Amino acid sequence: MIRRRKEDERVHVAAELVGNTLVIRLQGELDMHTVEEFKHEAERYLMDKRVKNLVLVLSKTSLIDSSGVGAILGRYRTIKERGGTMIAVGLRPVVKRILKLSGVLNVVETAESERRALARL
Amino acid sequence: MIRRRKEDERVHVAAELVGNTLVIRLQGELDMHTVEEFKHEAERYLMDKRVKNLVLVLSKTSLIDSSGVGAILGRYRTIKERGGTMIAVGLRPVVKRILKLSGVLNVVETAESERRALARL
Amino acid sequence: MQAVPQDKSRAGRIPENEVQLLFTSKPENVGFARTAVALVASQRDLTVDQLDEIKVAVSEAVSNAVIHGYRDTSGMIQVDVKLYEDELEVVVTDKGTGIEDIEWAMQPTNTTDKSRMGLGLSVIKEFMDDLTITSRPGAGTRVYMAKKLAPASRP
């Protein structure tokens, strides 16, 4: 029996360490419900003290609301404490607008692709 | 601006004539609403009197309810009048069950693939 | 299957989730209703087949309310969804024409509309684990259906 992925309600968080940069690929919709999963997974990866920078790949993130923005800013704070840089990649237009409106894009850089983001760090 | 295809509510009907066999590829969900589009498009292609057989490709048909079954049987009647054969291809398990329950599979054959269906005609 | 006026008793059982939909009897809302019910159902880890079965059953009951319940008129259709640990309950209610003879209507191929096949209720019976219809001619129809689910696995 094929079990379907509950992508609409759940986020899926995948991560990879490239040097001292953590790359998090976020899939799904980030709201007050799914944000718990994102926070939990991101914190687990950030426990690794080698992590200085964070590249957040949002090309498969279809929605972020203000609860999601809060969670992203929380991760930014951790990176800032470590003197690192955070770059967001692959923003859909409406995701970009909410990150701009909320001031996230004043502190988090954006890049066209994961490769370019990594090249900049 | 990217306009999204309203695939969930609309069916999409594509057709191709292979010899005297009409191949109809049906995409979407077939219910009392979308069935009108299916009937209309299918009848348009069936006006071509060369058409004797019908291969109905359902691999992208995610749902058929009893209104949809009625519309499929209607097309079968046209084919039968012409002395032709109708073959359904690519049935999802639940689509297969409703076509069986309704007796459609007593008169309409099934095949694993479009290629095999055409080879049989 | 008997048409009894009471649903299976769920006394003392509290649903894990409860959603109600209320919408006008338009053909395009049949798709809305089945997808919305599937959205609630998919808060549980179901198979594609289970979701398809639920969608088809909801499609039949809501289509009946549009086609037979409100016939050439128009009215509101209510869909109540309750998600229990081991069961999904869906109740589709209309305030339309009602059914004269429920037992007759439940038989496959019986229909009061010659353009149709009389299969909708049989399809619901096939795809759900419980089906109970209550109806009063001139007042409306209530179709209760339930599907057993594997208990939610707690992470």
Next chain:
Amino acid sequence: MQAVPQDKSRAGRIPENEVQLLFTSKPENVGFARTAVALVASQRDLTVDQLDEIKVAVSEAVSNAVIHGYRDTSGMIQVDVKLYEDELEVVVTDKGTGIEDIEWAMQPTNTTDKSRMGLGLSVIKEFMDDLTITSRPGAGTRVYMAKKLAPASRP
């Protein structure tokens, strides 16, 4: 933006479609609500961006009902969707705590919950064309929002 008790008058205008959702104030229903509203909206030929904007706005209003309206309690949230020829209206109602000072709440960064950013209502203002809040402390909150749509192209 003033918090006036009346919506924009729609006297004499009949919606093309009308759907109501009623559900328990659970976090997982925020996703259900925005997707269900988007399902109705997508009966019209909208852009992906318009649908995303509607989804985010609904997400904010329903989240507020869950987080602020019902806080540590639980209750029912009602979402009324009306699809007009040139506009989508969504009204989110809860019977929760209510808002003491609506004008204050509408200002960006103002929040009564320090764990939050006070951005939800600003996001709705940004993504919808109309936002009107009515509320009575202890009785509940009603968030009316509307988005202009291009008139439906008749085939």
